[in-house]
Amino acid sequence: MPDNLIIVRKASGLDPDTLHTLSTALGTAPERMGGERPTLLRWQAAPQSSATFDAWAEEYGVDAANVPASLSLADFRLLAIDMDSTLVTMETLDEIADVAGLKAEVAAITEAAMRGEIRDFTESLTRRMALLQGVGEDLIERVYRERLHLSPGAEVLLAAARAAGLKTLLVSGGFTHFTDRLKEQLGFDYAFANQFDIVDGRLTGRVLGPIVDGAFKAQAVRQCCAEIGCAPSQAIAIGDGANDLGMMGVAGLSVGYHAKPVVRAQATWSVRVGGLDTVVDWLG
Template structure:
């Protein structure tokens, strides 16, 4: 196995020898100013690496030697707090004075404390009843920002021949705009019901929960003619876990503890473009 160490700031040479010793690796190779790759490491050293990397705000990942990004065929991403920095439903709720109440439910659901995602989404959407639909455009224009490294990661994935899937427990209003803006291949999300320019407090059709996210990844792989083992899944919340488990490589991005523990790789400090440095 190789060990890839990444830093949001230029990685100091002072770390190189220490990290080689901690991982019991053979040598360090400089990837770029922000990353090194250490060959022939001992995976049993995770505990020491956790402490050192946590102390110095570094991300580490064990990656099978000889793997390339082009070995994969799909990168599937969650939207809220993964591809983008906000939780759209929380920001929509701000326009009707209910952000704190809705955000509390969102946070509990993402930590896995509310097991029924359908119920948590239904409760939150119901609080939006009567809100003018123009609030969605305002959230997109005024508050939605891409996560650090998002565009670089997508460009690198596309250059390596991967297709892109945005699958979200959020809303089609935002996923469709992002599909056009970023040139994504596939999207799947919930549809907010709007009547006479107002939100009804309901969603139309099947709710995109953890099971649907995983099914969407598998169905997209089938459509592309690839095994799910050739998919990369990126997410931050507990409703991403089944999708991440279905993929060959899972990336926890600024994620809740339950997701970090389950994922192949965790990015707590670097941007989404950290994916490109793994291979």
């Protein structure tokens, strides 16, 4: 019997036609049923390709992963997660730019960087920050109060990680104006992000200190693992853009969350449709 499980999740429930189609494709029936429209099912079957799971997400609205039968959340010691478009539903710099009337210009650079078209994250961040020179600190506060929302399932994921004994790391190419508050609000053990340079209540268009790029994120995972006393292979890293590939590459398990194609191609798993709590179900 294969030691690989295909775990399929759909929050609104899997209908009988979808169950039949997936079972036919996998050549076996699911391991267990959960009522007329179960939200989570497991098949003991050979691993499937990322392209197959992409197609299932598109056609059936499901998230699927190849999961070793014995794997659980408690096998890990650290959960590292990106902020923008991962822990929260937005790109914070884009929202600041929107409030300032500059969203189109800033968002275009953000998208190019997330797709990996601008290889140097430092360049993309420097270009975006220069466009925001002169923006008032009050607008940053307004974005935090009015626009910042957690991604679905974020609190479930963090609670499950803590219950399983994992430490939690928020590591972001965004800014401490947001990560510091999220760390306090959600109880992260560690948080790293960039720092705005603000003079007389306005952005100077520069960043203070070292920029949190892909290499920094990878080193943050290594550093936290060293403090905890575990190997990076015992870390889970979750992100959505090219800047997350560094930490995803050093972690034992990487998860792309509504990620760009360049990230989905390299991630161990990808959440394509559902919330962050999908990861909990896969590791349950």
